[in-house]
Amino acid sequence: MQHTFSIRSTGRAAAGVLALGALLAVSQPQEAAASTTANTKLLNVVTVSYKDASNNNTFSANASTQVTVNLVKAGLNAIAAPTGPTGPWGLSCLPAVNTPSGGTITTLYAMVANANGSDTYNFGLSAASGTNTNGALATNVTSHFQFLKYDGTADGAQDAGTHTFASGIGVGLATGTSDTLLFPGGSLDSNTFAPNKIVVVTYLDGKKQAFLVSGVSGGSAATITGNNTGGAYSNLASTAGETQGQLKLAALPTTAIDGLNVGANAAPDFDTHAVDFSVPVAELALVQVSVTASVAQTNTDATVNFTLAGSTQGPTPVTATVACTDGTWVAPQLTISKLVRNVSKSGSFVGNLGTASADPNDTLEYQVTVTNTGGDANKVAVTDAVPAYTTLVAGSTYGTSAATPTGSSIFAQVTKNGGTAINIDMGTSAVESANVAAGDATSTAAKSPINFYLGTSASTSAGGTVKAGETFVIIYQVKVN
Amino acid sequence: MLKQAKIVILAMAVVLMATAAFAAPKVEIKIRAEKAKITVAKDGTKSTKMVLAKNFAPGEVIHYIVLYRNTGSEDATNAVISDPIPQGTVYIPGSASETGEVSFSIDGGKSFNRPALLTYQTRGEKRVASPEEYTNIRWVINRIPAGAQGKVSFQVKVK
Incomplete structure (x- = not known):
């Protein structure tokens, strides 16, 4: 949201502009997307300086207050496994493939976090036979999903009910680096931003690219002693400096996963390709869905429909789903x-x-x-x-x-x-x-x-x-x- | 040696007491972060109450209220209350209380001006800064009489 003001040169116009601005602020809808990472400590130190009646001696006092930014839960962006190095990648099912009766069809999807901080999601997969024009049903339908690491090895248990997605909104690039993003002190969850996780960075030009986490440090928020309650007056609040969190990224190696192409081997060059710090640097989790089925009738093919759902936890879950037809089980003929x-x-x-x-x-x-x-x-x-x-x-x-x-x-x-x-x-x-x-x-x-x-x-x-x-x-x- | 040191300390104590005896202003401040809480009564009427808050979601408005008082025995003059707009928030236009003289900075507090006069050059064009670009807010209060108190306030939205 960008306010643009025209100005007519007098002080009165300035007051009018301010009033207009206030109206705009009221009428605009609250932006859905958060631009500040969860657990950021917003520190406000206010200072008063004043003189005595003689106007010779100067005094000052200060006070501070610190508030914490909440996590805004957001649904996952579920996408077909990226096949090109630059995003945005759209939500879609993969092309259905044919397999013989009794065979297994595996499809790979990617899910990207969207919240302003790391969050845990519930996962579930359901699969049921579709009905074709002959009314034929698939039988013996079994389905599983498995989170995969970038190298194709399993990440967690099969059919894991939950997965925690790393996410955070950066505030800048570490001085003298091209690969290390800075985050508000203490906001970065160094447990979820574990090395070798895949994260997606969005550039100012809207393109997205995936990288591998190579190092993380959470940093620490500024600490305050003294008046920080907003309650009693006290003369002095002292603050110790903030240490910003750091997230070091590296090129995503050529992956062993078929069909996945998220810009393998492209090293971070954030000093020349500017990062958009209003959107999360978010985990991209790979999920492989595998469905096995048989055909009940000869000469009549059958399909299976499945739905993979990832939902935020809590009273009003936000759910992202991929609901696709997982190919056709071809009857023998x-x-x-x-x-x-x-x-x-x-x-x-x-x-x-x-x-x-x-x-x-x-x-x-x-x-x-x-x-x-x-x-x-x-x-x-x-x-x-x-x-x-x-x-x-x-x-x-x-x-x-x-x-x-x-x-x-x-x-x-x-x-x-x-x-x-x-x-x-x-x-x-x-x-x-x-x-x-x-x-x-x-x-x-x-x-x-x-x-x-x-x-x-x-x-x-x-x-x-x-x-x-x-x-x-x-x-x-x-x-x- | 020991005896001499004691004498020096005593002398210093006398000096301090003498200073305290002079009339002087003493301005104290505190700052509160509040948010609007809408409560619905049994009869369905809604009322908005400002409450102290520690946690804010992105998009929420933080009401900062700075309270000041002069507990000294003399008026304070040329009191300047300055407050940086916290990182990660955007100043809400028009929200600053019209106490004393309000001005804003877009250069981290080096210079302050009325909103209409906050300009910068871009590609040879003079542009008026938008509230997103405000970095600091400042109130200048000419006189805070001894024993007086007051408050200034402004609002920001969490980005």
């Missing part, structure tokens, strides 16, 4: 196709609805393709059978020509994502490849069952996990009886 060709006649593959002609003793090659176009699928098994009037060929040379049985027990090959073919043996086999497939065929006779267990951690009796986007191709050959 497998497609399967079965093609056949007559390798004896060098025929090409035809699909389910096509036909391949064959004479007795011709060899047919079947190609079964399983593709996951959705989220991760578990326990993926393909059950097939040797076609009627045919005999399963063990020991084939797959893919190119008619079978020349080698007498080996290999009856099929499985490839994952076009990789190396894995041979599948006859019988109740062992796991051919823990990360690709197992399979068994108990007999080569027509209508005998053929089983394939696909995916990571496939066993001899159950399928493993076929991840999103993976494709498995199974090839086996039969001879027409």
Whole structure:
């Protein structure tokens, strides 16, 4: 608030201006934001000097009073983790991401203190399934939040119910330094402004930058002896000097936290980039929210909505929330196709609805393709059978020509994502490849069952996990009886 | 040696007593910080009462009241009550009591003037200082008669 006065040059105008100023002072709304840090001691020393009747001898007396500035609680400013070195950063949710059913989505937020002094806030996280257009719900929803240090390590316990944010309003730059801010003596809370905390400094040009606390000293307020009560007259109040608090800041090192960019490695240069001392130098706390959920229905995705709330303590809490949709849990969606060709006649593959002609003793090659176009699928098994009037060929040379049985027990090959073919043996086999497939065929006779267990951690009796986007191709050959 | 020292002390005591016997002014001051407290009576009527206060929130107004009295046996003349505006506060325009002659400083108390005459040069232009820029306040009271008392007051807002 800046009063601007025009002046008309006479003493009477001056009185008028003062009256106008008083009106302005009454009509303006009280500013919400505090510009003086909590626990500042406002010292007022008043002096009277006077002379005796002879006008020769001078005397003086003084008195003082000191009042303390209160903490004005203020809500946190919750922001998506900054991705650029300069603020202000706006409140926003992070882009929702997709994850397979059963997976965990983690999102990183930053919360910046706003009060004129350090204060403790209550924290809570709630998460519930969203409803998509098909009415599908996520199940097994669990959610946690964790405060992180600048290097990505945990700061306090998981789901900590409270967090104390450091905050204070500086009054100047320490002489001869470019990195040390001064605070009213005794006002700086040296416990909350602990080394390695991230704090945000606001410049006069409105930009914000994050730094790391490298040193702190609280200082001390002026001490007064003598008349400080406003009660009795006494002749002299003496004050001992104030020692201002000091907050030394350093560049925020390149952080190990993905997606966080708050001006890493920019050293403080407050002597050239002027700091705005009307707003708090405030802690920036990093909060990681992680939500795990599953999809109840196949082929139908589900979302989870969560709300992270940080509230001031006391009778009328001020709450800052981030309420976002934490991505989509994608349901597994497998497609399967079965093609056949007559390798004896060098025929090409035809699909389910096509036909391949064959004479007795011709060899047919079947190609079964399983593709996951959705989220991760578990326990993926393909059950097939040797076609009627045919005999399963063990020991084939797959893919190119008619079978020349080698007498080996290999009856099929499985490839994952076009990789190396894995041979599948006859019988109740062992796991051919823990990360690709197992399979068994108990007999080569027509209508005998053929089983394939696909995916990571496939066993001899159950399928493993076929991840999103993976494709498995199974090839086996039969001879027409 | 010891005997001589005693004599000197006695002599000094005599001198001090003699000084006290002369008529002299003795002005004492005290300062109070008060805030307006609104109380609501049972019948719903509100009344504002000034109370001594130790704690102020930013945005609140501190009423500083300086009380003075002359307990001496002679009038005090040219009494100057000067008070720096505390750091972290802003003077509220028009709040200074019109006792004696009120003037303000914008240079830390080196010079004082009426508000309209508080000017400074900026980019070659003469500007009148705004109340945010006041650093000190001063009252000049020509005479405080022996036995008299009075008060001056002003208000600041906590930034």
